[in-house]
Amino acid sequence: MACATTTGFPRICLIADDETQGAQIVILEDGKLIAGDFVRLIDDSFAGTPLELDAEGAAFADGFFYIIGSHGRPRHESGVDDNAKIDARAKASSQLFRIRFAPGSIDMKTGKLTAQPEKTRSLELAGIIRAQLTPFAESPLEENGVTVEGVAVRDGFLYAGLRGPVLEDHRAIILSVPLSVLFDHGAGDATQLRPELGVDGMGNARGVRDLLVYEGRLLVLAGPVNDPPKGQPIKLGDYTVFSYGEGAEKLLDLEGYGNEIKPEALLPIGESDGSIRALLFFDGPAGGQPTSIEVGFK
Known part of the structure; x- marks a missing residue:
């Protein structure tokens, strides 16, 4: 989830929805979230059935929202071996969107649209991933394959945070x-940042679960590449918030919020006594179970 402003209320925000074909407008008020209109981004289908964008990250910078698909191969499904369907799902998720809402086109009380936004699609990242991460690009997540799960934009660069793969040195x-x-067919090179995010309490390598820019610095919500086994409790420090500059600096080990309640997104909403006040969202509970936390920020 990303918002167009970082101070004051209400704020226009956009939340990535990994089980639909787009994203949703959210109005953030002090102590309340208002669900607004859905913004459709794709219309991909297979055998007449709509395919998910598998949107996993949202960012805002310089007047534009960005929504990124997972760019990964689907996880294995029991009894499913249709290569054409798997390829279609991977193609649907390998898209990036830049979205701009005209001033006044969103009702600040309801999140309803009065005019459709400008939407620009990019397919370039998929090719860059294949070139940069060839050994992992065709593998599903459970085999340490590519899955984008966070996006941030800063100073003219887009940063795609990968849940997987994680390299042998736990980077x-x-x-x-x-x-x-x-977006503009320009020249330039992609580079890799390799933060060392450590391991969870079971010794499993951690990747990027969300990525954002705060006060010019990258913040990383880190968690294990693969979800814990069903029924396995999530413990203190399995998920952690880092600041990343010259290296990864631990800011907060997140507590366990219950079995199969996995931290999925982080949204800063303000500062208090040198700490970031933020909303933490989860994969598992209905509605994402937004929870207020404080993250020390040096």
């Missing part, structure tokens, strides 16, 4: 790509 991968390459 995760963040791809840095000039926006001009992705």
